[in-house]
Amino acid sequence: MSLDVSLQTDPGAISDDPVIEARRQIEICNACRYCEGFCSVFPAITRDKVFTDGDVTQLANLCHNCRGCYYACQYTAPHEFDLNLPAALAAARVESWERFAWPAGLAHLFQTRGEALAVALVAGCALLFALIAMLPGEGAGFYAWLSHGAMVAIFLPAFLLPLLAIALGLRRYWQEVGGRPVAVADLVAAFGSAARLKNLSGGQGQGCNFEKEDRYSDARRHAHHAVMYGFLLCFAATCVATILHYGFAMKAPYGFWSLPKLLGVPGGVLLVLGCAGMLALRSRADPALGAPGRSSAERAFIWLLGFVGLTGLLLYALRDTWLTGPMLALHLGSVLAFFLLTPYSKMAHGFYRLAALVREAQIVRTSAAADRSEA
Amino acid sequence: MMKPSSDPLRLQSHEWDIVIAGGGNAALCAAIEGAEAGAKVLILEAAPEVYRGGNSRHTRNFRCMHHGPLGPLVGTYDEDEFWQDLLRVTKGETDEDLARHCIRMSAECLPWMQAHGVRFQPSLAGTLSLDRTNAFFLGGGKALVNAYYLTAQDLGVTVAYDAQVRHVAIDGKRATHLEVEIAGQRIDIAAKAFVLAAGGFQADLDWLARAWGPAARNFLIRGTPYNRGVVLKDMQDQDAQMVGDPTQCHAVAIDGRAPKYDGGIVTRLDCVPFSIVVNKDAKRFYDEGEDVWPKRYAIWGRLVAAQPDQVAYSIIDSRSIDLFMPSVYPPVAADSIGELAVKLGLPAAELAETVAGFNAACRPGRFHPQELDGVATEGLEPAKTNWARPIAEPPFYAYALRPGVTFTYLGLKVDRTARVSGPDGPYDNIWSAGEMMAGSILGQGYMAGTGMTIGTVFGRIAGQEAAKHVA
Ligand code: SF4
C-alpha cells in the first residue's frame, strides 16, 4: 500500500492556478473535517488522502457555493492558510467548464463578460426582427408574423447544435474525473438529489449562508427551485406544443386551458420570479466568495433567462394586438440567444452538476460494494 | 437588535448590568443567560471581529453526560463513567465536587445549546470512538461561536471588538469597573456585575518562558494569539485565589512546520506509532509504540519539549505512509536514509546507525495498525513495544515534530456558583468561566471536549448568577 505524496501541496503555498489552489484548500479541509455535515463535498474529500486533477474537478462540481464552510472556517483570511473553499472550488469549477466546452474560447468569453451576453441577446432579437420583416407569415396567431417552417428552420439547429456541444463537454468531464459506465441506480440517485436541491439544504434543512453571511437562509434554495422548475415547465410546454403540432395536427395559438399554456404560464411566472429573486440575493451576497471574475456574466445570464420568461408571458398577454410582432421578435430572439449560449454560459452548470452527482453516486455505490466484498 | 459598537465614549457612558471580559464560548453563554434574564450586557472581546471567539474557534465537540441517545450522541454516558474518565486523565488533579457538578449540568446543556443556535453533526470520519461521549458541532467551533454571537445580538447584547481589558478595579470585595483599551483609547467601564472569561496565558511567550524556561520560546501555540492572560495576571496581582500549577501547560506533539499561532487541528500528526522518532542528534528517546496515538500525543508534547532545540523527527518507510490520517504538510521524502538525513539536517552516520539498530532489533510478528499488536523490539533501549516493523522499504518519509501548546492550567478559584474568591473570601460581584477557571477541574492532562463542557456549564452559571445579583 503506498500513496503518491508528491501530489501533496504545502498548505502555505497559495497559488494562482485554480486547480492547484483548490487542491491546497481541499487538503487542509481533509486534515480538519469540521465541515463534514454541510454537504457531499466533505464526505467525498475524506475518502481520499491525495487528490489528482480529476478529483479536484469532481469535488469542484459537487460544490454549489452555499458558503456554509466559509463562515464556519477558522482558517479564513487574515489567517496564513487563507481558506475560502467556496471561491476556490468555484474558480476550479468555472475553469473546468471553460476547459471542457467546445469551442473553448467561446465559453471563456461568455462566462467572463456580461456585455458579450447582452450583445448576443441584441443580435438574436435583431435577427428575428429582420426575419419577421422579410419573410411572409402564414396562419393564425404568431404564425401570422413568422411561419412555422421558418421557426423550425431556425430553432431546430439552434437547439441541437448546443446539445451536441454539451455532450462533447460532458464526455471530456467524464474522462477527466475517471467516470465508469453509468448504472440506472446512479441516475436515480443523482436526479433525486437535483430535484430536491438536497445539497442546498445546508445538511440539516437549515439552508445556506449565501446572502446573510453567518445566518442560515433558505431564500437561495427557493429562488433556485423557482428558476429550475419554471424553466422545466416552459420547456415542457414547448415539447407538448411540438407533440400537439406534429402528432395531433393541433396548431398554435392554444387557449388558456390547453396543456402548453397550463404548463407555460405558471412556468414563465416562476422563471421570472425566480430570476428576480436570484438577482436580489446576488446583490446582497459577498462576491469574494463566488467565482472570481465571473459575476458580471453570471448576472447577465440570469437577466437573459428572466427576459426569456418575461417576453414569453408578455407575448401571451399582448396576443391579438399590434405588439405581437415586436414581442415575438424579442421573445424568439432571446430564446435563440439562450439556446446558442447554453454550452458557454452559466447554463452549462446544470449539466456538469448532474454529471458530478452521477459520478458521486457511482463512487458511493462502488465503494459500498467493495466494502461488502472485503467484509 | 443592537448593533455591535466599539465607540468607546458611548460604551463608557452606558449603564451596564453585566460586563464580560472575553468573547469565547464561556463568555457568550454567560452573555446569553444574562440577557435572557433581562440584564443589559456588554461583551469585551480582545480580538478583532474576524478572530473573535478565543480558543473556542478551534474546538469541535462537547463532552456530555447522558442517559440514552441525546442529539447526535448514542448509548449512555453516565456521571460515574465521565467522572472516572476525568479522574484518570487528571491523575486526581481535580476538584471532585466542582467536577461532578459540571458533569451533571452538562446533560441539560446540549438541548440548551441547540435552542440557542448550535447545530450538531454525527461524529466525524476517523472519530467514531467518540460518538457516545462527544457531540460534534456542525462546522466546528467557529460555527458555534457565530451562532452564539447572533443569538446574543438578537437578545440585545452589545459586543465591543478589539477591546482589551487591562485591569479589574476592585474596592474591598466589589469590582467597580474595568479599565479597557479600545482602539488605542483607555476608558473605564463600570457595571453592577463582572464575568471574567478571558482565557489562559498560553499565547504570552514571555510568561511561558518564565514559567517553563527559555525552551518555551520554541513552542508553537495551537490556538488564538489573543489569550495573553492579562486579566488572569491582574487578578493574581490583586491576590485573588488561584488554582492549577502555574508552571504547566498542556502541550501535544504537532507538525514542526505549523504556524507559530493558530494552527489548530490541521497541524496534528498521527504517524508516531508507526515510526521511529529521533532528536536532532538522530537518537531515539522514547517508546513510540507505547499506546494508540490519541492516548499518547500529549506525552509526546512534553517529550519533544525536553529534547535539544525542542524538535524531533518521526521517520517511516513507504509501507506506513498510508496508515494514518493525512497530514496537512507533505512529508520530507528520500530514497535512502542518508539522503533523508541530509534533507532533515541530521547527522547522517548517526541516523543510519539508529535505523540499522532499530531494524536489527525488530522481530517477526503480525503487524496490525488498528490495535496494540505486541510486535516489539528486542534488546533495544528504549524499546518499541508495538508496531515495531523495520524501516526498510524506500522511499523513506519524515515529519518534524514540535510541542504545540493548547492551554495553561493556572486559573481563578471558583465555587459551584462560578464566583471568584479574593484574599478575604468570595467577591460580591465577580464570576469566572471557561479556560480561566478550568484548572479547578482539569488540573492536569486533557480529555477531548471537556474544555467546552466546563466553558458552557460555568458560562451559563456565571451569567445566571450575575443576572440574579443585578436583578
Ligand atoms: S472549510 Fe475550514 S473549517 Fe471547514 S473543513 Fe475546511 S478547513 Fe475545516
Ligand code: SF4
Ligand atoms: S460552499 Fe457549501 S457546497 Fe461548497 S463546499 Fe462549502 S459547504 Fe459544501
